[in-house]
Amino acid sequence: MSADLLGRGRTLVRICNACRYCEGLCAVFPALERLREASPADLHHLANLCHACGACHFACPFAPPHDFDLHVPDTFARIRAESWRAYALLPAPAGAVVLTVAAALLATAVLLAAVLLARGPEVLFIAHTGPGAFYRVLSHDAMVTLFGLAFLWGFGLPLLAALRFWRAVRPGGPVGLAAWRAALRDALVLRNLDGGGAGCPDGTDAPRDRRRLFHHLTFYGFLLCFLATSVATLYHYLLGRIAPYPWWDLPVVAGTLGGLGLVVGPLGLVVQRRRRLSELRDSADPAGDDAFSLLLALVAASGLLLLGLRATPAMPLLLVVHLGLVLALFLVLPWTRFSHAPFRFAALLRDTVERTAPRETEDPGVLPATRR
Ligand code: SF4
Ligand code: SF4
Numbered sequence: 001m002s003a004d005l006l007g008r009g010r011t012l013v014r015i016c017n018a019c020r021y022c023e024g025l026c027a028v029f030p031a032l033e034r035l036r037e038a039s040p041a042d043l044h045h046l047a048n049l050c051h052a053c054g055a056c057h058f059a060c061p062f063a064p065p066h067d068f069d070l071h072v073p074d075t076f077a078r079i080r081a082e083s084w085r086a087y088a089l090l091p092a093p094a095g096a097v098v099l100t101v102a103a104a105l106l107a108t109a110v111l112l113a114a115v116l117l118a119r120g121p122e123v124l125f126i127a128h129t130g131p132g133a134f135y136r137v138l139s140h141d142a143m144v145t146l147f148g149l150a151f152l153w154g155f156g157l158p159l160l161a162a163l164r165f166w167r168a169v170r171p172g173g174p175v176g177l178a179a180w181r182a183a184l185r186d187a188l189v190l191r192n193l194d195g196g197g198a199g200c201p202d203g204t205d206a207p208r209d210r211r212r213l214f215h216h217l218t219f220y221g222f223l224l225c226f227l228a229t230s231v232a233t234l235y236h237y238l239l240g241r242i243a244p245y246p247w248w249d250l251p252v253v254a255g256t257l258g259g260l261g262l263v264v265g266p267l268g269l270v271v272q273r274r275r276r277l278s279e280l281r282d283s284a285d286p287a288g289d290d291a292f293s294l295l296l297a298l299v300a301a302s303g304l305l306l307l308g309l310r311a312t313p314a315m316p317l318l319l320v321v322h323l324g325l326v327l328a329l330f331l332v333l334p335w336t337r338f339s340h341a342p343f344r345f346a347a348l349l350r351d352t353v354e355r356t357a358p359r360e361t362e363d364p365g366v367l368p369a370t371r372r
Helices: 003-019 030-033 040-049 055-059 072-087 096-119 120-124 140-169 179-191 213-240 250-275 286-308 315-335 337-356
Strands: none
Touching: 003 030, 003 040, 003 072, 030 337, 040 140, 040 315, 055 072, 072 120, 072 140, 072 337, 096 120, 096 286, 096 315, 120 213, 120 315, 140 315, 140 337, 179 337, 213 250, 213 286, 250 286, 286 315, 286 337, 315 337
């Protein structure tokens, strides 16, 4: 961490610890009150615990133009981005937008070339129906191998990075099942993204920031798509049922609902990012975040289009485009905002352990009431 960022982070901890006005807003302030001196790992932890709701910024008398120049959301956004880089296994290539566009074009072109070489151009312009229709364009074995490896790459690298982060920030002592449950609940409901209960403020009297709603649509949309793929895999290997499936079947229903969430959620997040005041930035690379959100929405939209036109001659080309976008998504995933998910969960886990642990001055036999 640069000396400047470390200094800003430590100053923030010292001032907020003395002030404590915001301790009811989110988990960050009680967490920093438990620190005597913040190490770089502590600052990484606090930054990933911050959900960038912006509430503290509007509450703070020391925010700019005050001489203290205390800017909590922005400082944490910088430290958060630095933490993702610090624990990453591979350095991020420069230019997230160019990388995303290049990955989408290249992956689609490579898949198209593979289909042309393996099956010839004729398969691309005729309708394929019945069980195995998709695999007449690209074989099942090729899909499983390619996307299995891409999945391991896309999700494995961020998870390994988060594991390194967890090793650096984890509290001493065991992490019990109750802590895992509480951290999971906090993550699933985004407890810290409610601006202390009033919603994410945007500088107006009536906050219109809908980031939590669109984040939920994105996250649960992703989970439903993952469920659809998992169930389809079980159908294929356990029941011998070959895709495509009828519209009422679980993989199609889950995939359709998930796809809708993954179109509306990421596009909504892009709009919210544009409407947000610049001082409430929640990332060091908003353009890269937009590119990632748009790629997610494109993957989902192409999947829905494929579903709607799967019995027509448009299916083969749509399949190639959809699979190319999915492949691109997996390839760039380790360097996208996706990292915030496992990092934030690790921070929530530490927070849960700390806030339910007996304090030194308390009777160790009595667990304190859960603090926010
Ligand atoms: S952000 Fe400002 S108002 Fe809130 S605790 Fe820190 S110093 Fe106090
Ligand atoms: S979650 Fe919101 S209130 Fe808490 S530190 Fe971050 S911006 Fe401030």
